[in-house]
Amino acid sequence: MDDQTRMMTGLTGLGGLAQGDVGDPDSVRKQQSLGQPQQDIGDILQQIMAITDESLDEAQARKHALNCHRMKPALFNVLCEIKEKTVLSIRGVQEEDPPDPQIMRLDNMLLAEGVSGPEKGGGSAAAAAAAAAAGGSPTDSSIEHSDYRAKLAQIRQIYHSELEKYEQACSEFTNHVMNLLREQSRTRPISPKEIERMVAIIHRKFSSIQMQLKQSTCEAVMILRSRFLDARRKRRNFNKQATEVLNEYFYSHLSNPYPSEEAKEELAKKCGITVSQVSNWFGNKRIRYKKNIGKFQEEANLYAVKTAVDAANVSAQASQANSPATPNSGGYPAPCYTPDGRL
């Protein structure tokens, strides 16, 4: 076996690895002329490439031998450097993503809702006390508030326990991977930077999971808010006197039941409700009256009589109490008054 064939077998053993450098016939020739250390490297590389063809025991033994080789640290350093260059050039682009605006928004909202951040009020008792203290009306709103707060506290608790779980899992997993990589760094070239990058990747993955948690927490809070803020869910019927005032106005202006802004304010004040509630009431009343005039006939007569009586009382003494005729005409279909209450 002359030098030429030895060189060829050496080359085929190296396969596609590092063509540019090791595969260069010149450098091989140089190595051979330089003597023992370079020859060692050639042998080692050959052994490495052959390792997969051997039995497990053999491979294990060879691995051990390689591990103990005096050139191993230097070789690994070089390999690490090469890896660093190639890997960095490939994926160095997507490093350091800026703080996601989406997650910032979620964070801000959770903070604003008091889900994340410092607990304000300790236990549920404190929350209830705070609710009681906050409410202007003693029973009505504070009960709903405490209910709301209880639900919010529930969400908050779930959020925190989940968050803790995620964080724990993340650090556990990170530790595991780091240990694994450190372990492996004895048998394959792994640079500290690589470990760092891996950790960063893991953290990114976990933070995306965290974002999902935050997202769903935000949704839960929104739903809770809408449930409690939606006035339909805490509707109270107006008191008798209020509906009386409203009905009086409605039936005495049946021809044009559209109170002006000032009239609405007046009614609102009289009834102890808001102007928009007055508007709602008239909107509902108009449409419902129109839809089924018959059903409201009785009511119409009642209030017609009532207003007539009032009018009579006002213009009382001196004059005569005259006809209780309904004061309507035009626009709306006039419900004609009949003594027995029928159309």
Added chain:
DNA sequence: ATCAATGATTGGCG
């Protein structure tokens, strides 16, 4: 449990 009454909301229109 069921259902009409009722206050509030929503979407469309002018």
Added chain:
DNA sequence: CGCCAATCATTGAT
């Protein structure tokens, strides 16, 4: 923006 019409969600009576 105010109104109408349809609809929702709760109340209160049965």
